[in-house]
Amino acid sequence: MKLVCTKANLLNGVNIVSKAVPNKTTMSILECILIDATNNEIKLTANDNEIGIETIISGTIKEAGKIALDAKILFDIVRKLPDSDVTIECDSSLKTYINCDKAKFTIIGKPADEFSYLPEVERLDSVLVSQFTLKEVIRQTIFSIADNDNNKIMTGELFEINGNSLKVVSLDGHRISIRKIALKDSYSNKKVIVPGKTLNEISKILSGDTDKDVRIFFTGKHIIFEFDKTTVVSRLIEGEYFKIDQMLSSDYETKITVNKRDFLESIDRATLLVKEGDKKPIIINIGNESIELKISSTVGSMNEEIMIKKQGKDLMIGFNPKFLMDALRVIEDESIDIYLVNPKAPCFIKNPEESYIYMVLPVNFTTVS
Amino acid sequence: MKLVCTKANLLNGVNIVSKAVPNKTTMSILECILIDATNNEIKLTANDNEIGIETIISGTIKEAGKIALDAKILFDIVRKLPDSDVTIECDSSLKTYINCDKAKFTIIGKPADEFSYLPEVERLDSVLVSQFTLKEVIRQTIFSIADNDNNKIMTGELFEINGNSLKVVSLDGHRISIRKIALKDSYSNKKVIVPGKTLNEISKILSGDTDKDVRIFFTGKHIIFEFDKTTVVSRLIEGEYFKIDQMLSSDYETKITVNKRDFLESIDRATLLVKEGDKKPIIINIGNESIELKISSTVGSMNEEIMIKKQGKDLMIGFNPKFLMDALRVIEDESIDIYLVNPKAPCFIKNPEESYIYMVLPVNFTTVS
Numbered sequence: 001m002k003l004v005c006t007k008a009n010l011l012n013g014v015n016i017v018s019k020a021v022p023n024k025t026t027m028s029i030l031e032c033i034l035i036d037a038t039n040n041e042i043k044l045t046a047n048d049n050e051i052g053i054e055t056i057i058s059g060t061i062k063e064a065g066k067i068a069l070d071a072k073i074l075f076d077i078v079r080k081l082p083d084s085d086v087t088i089e090c091d092s093s094l095k096t097y098i099n100c101d102k103a104k105f106t107i108i109g110k111p112a113d114e115f116s117y118l119p120e121v122e123r124l125d126s127v128l129v130s131q132f133t134l135k136e137v138i139r140q141t142i143f144s145i146a147d148n149d150n151n152k153i154m155t156g157e158l159f160e161i162n163g164n165s166l167k168v169v170s171l172d173g174h175r176i177s178i179r180k181i182a183l184k185d186s187y188s189n190k191k192v193i194v195p196g197k198t199l200n201e202i203s204k205i206l207s208g209d210t211d212k213d214v215r216i217f218f219t220g221k222h223i224i225f226e227f228d229k230t231t232v233v234s235r236l237i238e239g240e241y242f243k244i245d246q247m248l249s250s251d252y253e254t255k256i257t258v259n260k261r262d263f264l265e266s267i268d269r270a271t272l273l274v275k276e277g278d279k280k281p282i283i284i285n286i287g288n289e290s291i292e293l294k295i296s297s298t299v300g301s302m303n304e305e306i307m308i309k310k311q312g313k314d315l316m317i318g319f320n321p322k323f324l325m326d327a328l329r330v331i332e333d334e335s336i337d338i339y340l341v342n343p344k345a346p347c348f349i350k351n352p353e354e355s356y357i358y359m360v361l362p363v364n365f366t367t368v369s
Numbered sequence: 370m371k372l373v374c375t376k377a378n379l380l381n382g383v384n385i386v387s388k389a390v391p392n393k394t395t396m397s398i399l400e401c402i403l404i405d406a407t408n409n410e411i412k413l414t415a416n417d418n419e420i421g422i423e424t425i426i427s428g429t430i431k432e433a434g435k436i437a438l439d440a441k442i443l444f445d446i447v448r449k450l451p452d453s454d455v456t457i458e459c460d461s462s463l464k465t466y467i468n469c470d471k472a473k474f475t476i477i478g479k480p481a482d483e484f485s486y487l488p489e490v491e492r493l494d495s496v497l498v499s500q501f502t503l504k505e506v507i508r509q510t511i512f513s514i515a516d517n518d519n520n521k522i523m524t525g526e527l528f529e530i531n532g533n534s535l536k537v538v539s540l541d542g543h544r545i546s547i548r549k550i551a552l553k554d555s556y557s558n559k560k561v562i563v564p565g566k567t568l569n570e571i572s573k574i575l576s577g578d579t580d581k582d583v584r585i586f587f588t589g590k591h592i593i594f595e596f597d598k599t600t601v602v603s604r605l606i607e608g609e610y611f612k613i614d615q616m617l618s619s620d621y622e623t624k625i626t627v628n629k630r631d632f633l634e635s636i637d638r639a640t641l642l643v644k645e646g647d648k649k650p651i652i653i654n655i656g657n658e659s660i661e662l663k664i665s666s667t668v669g670s671m672n673e674e675i676m677i678k679k680q681g682k683d684l685m686i687g688f689n690p691k692f693l694m695d696a697l698r699v700i701e702d703e704s705i706d707i708y709l710v711n712p713k714a715p716c717f718i719k720n721p722e723e724s725y726i727y728m729v730l731p732v733n734f735t736t737v738s
Binding site for chain 1 (some may be wrong): 445446449451471472474475476477634637638642643668669670671672673674675
């Protein structure tokens with residue numbers, strides 16, 4: 001195999017597919033990127049059997065062939081090459097020469113036939129969203145997946161298509177995040193659970209461009225994202241997602257409207273008195289025209305008043321401050337509505353059209369503080 | 370005590386003096402910043418008995434007094450306050466109220482009289498340099514101090530004044546860094562060893578402004594830096610510095626002139642094949658019109674050719690690549706001269722006027738590679 005491409009193209013391609021290279025594995029072939037120049041295109045592939053990514057880079061093939069190269073070493077080398085044309089050449093003994101200007105690297109590759117290609121998946125049923133929208137919706141929900149495997153389904157996100165609406169849901173037992181997006185077209189109904197890891201990696205390689213689309217294919221066991229010259233194939237999480245509609249309620253006893261930034265900054269200030277891992281709740285005392293935030297710890301105490309608009313009853317309620325902040329940080333609205341029932345019932349932060357709903361369970365502060 | 374100042378002023382002051390707060394200490398009073406408003410000015414002080422910093426911030430004193438407050442907590446609180454006026458008030462029970470807009474913090478201070486003030490040092494003999502020059506000269510030499518205490522003198526830098534010249538020297542047994550700076554005025558001769566830690570901390574709070582000066586006072590046991598409204602007092606390292614003139618030599622067998630950036634980037638590329646902690650030398654083969662850089666490891670090998678101008682003999686010599694890169698990174702010249710004798714003698718990177726001299730000892734590559 002012998003091929004020539006620019007450093008910039010090569011670096012971009014290696015960077016994209018590296019997202020599917022596992023950090024730790026006992027199978028060294030999984031740590032490799034396959035460079036395949038057998039079909040008149042230069043295709044880079046990485047695949048850890050949960051998520052696989054391939055991307056095509058432009059360049060010139062001088063001699064067809066393929067080779068698997070250690071992803072980390074390849075990335076480090078390419079990153080530090082001068083901005084010029086790079087030649088990659090390998091011989092039958094797997095010795096691989098990477099030359100760029102006067103820099104000449106020699107590394108040993110692995111046989112391409114040890115590499116496991118992406119699964120062949122039928123691409124019938126697809127949905128179109130912009131790269132920007134997909135990247136945003138991941139950012140706005142990914143923080144409330146569960147970070148341990150005790151309940152596999154909680155480590156993923158529900159992607160549900162209903163006509164021209166995409167609903168994305170994540171939950172971890174203490175809170176639920178829901179985002180609804182209007183699609184340009186209508187599609188047949190779909191409901192899959194996408195691994196959080198896949199979504200994290202894909203959001204790193206999406207450009208965030210509003211003009212560029214991602215085509216998402218759904219099959220029984222896989223989801224495929226196609227954008228630019230890149231294809232990401234991921235296994236789905238099997239099982240039935242939680243029935244979230246039963247957890248949502250539109251009844252409330254108290255509704256407050258508050259400036260989002262003031263509220264977020266005030267909670268942020270309060271938490272600095274709390275050491276990490278310390279489960280101190282923040283106590284919110286809702287009065288007629290203002291809420292009072294209070295936190296006290298061994299370090300000291302803070303209280304702060306924020307002006308609000310209120311409908312309904314006064315209420316005192318405690319929350320894990322991190323859960324409130326996670327939700328507030330991804331809401332763009334200047335002013336937000338919070339719906340509450342009583343100190344033991346969940347609160348809902350949502351807009352009237354319900355394009356976002358963040359539910360957070362309260363903390364029993366009478367026993368904690 | 371009761372005082373009012375802007376958040377910005379307070380944050381800046383706390384940030385400056387925090388540099389003298391030790392990371393680990395068993396004496397909790399050392400973790401504090403003293404706020405002293407007894408002398409018609411608001412003075413913040415921190416002092417770990419090696420280095421002490423005080424700075425004066427503008428503000429209004431409503432009631433004279435002083436209090437010691439935990440530096441980390443104070444910094445965290447001030448950092449997150451709204452951009453507005455801050456009131457700090459403490460009562461006789463050491464309870465301290467920090468109020469800013471509607472945010473009200475309460476923390477417990479420590480008695481000011483437990484705090485150890487900066488030593489009273491006579492300020493007679495002083496030297497003037499710009500903040501920019503001092504910050505730069507620290508950056509250009511600090512990397513070659515020794516990082517362990519086996520030889521206390523190596524953990525500091527020599528500051529030597531001779532007439533209108535300031536010479537700064539650091540060495541760690543493998544290399545020497547020397548910078549010479551022309552001062553605006555002439556001064557009596559001085560020679561002190563300043564702790565590396567002091568220089569590291571001071572370079573963080575120097576503005577790097579060419580128009581602003583630092584006044585440096587020298588005494589038998591201390592060095593004092595005065596700039597803006599800040600005073601830094603540091604102990605000196607006692608003892609006699611190494612006689613570096615004996616280590617320098619102007620004899621050479623080979624002199625090469627090379628583009629600094631090409632040389633640095635090439636060494637940087639070579640090192641990516643070497644795992645950290647692995648002591649692989651980079652081998653430089655000096656020919657007539659070019660040098661060849663070579664490194665080989667279990668990962669692979671690299672070689673690269675760089676065009677040079679040469680006087681004298683051909684030579685093959687090995688170096689710890691990090692030592693060469695550290696020196697090259699702080700030299701601004703586009704093209705540099707390197708002077709060599711033989712594979713066992715030190716190399717010198719220096720300019721004709723010797724405003725910088727970097728000496729690096731070679732590595733015996735025949736036994737290593």
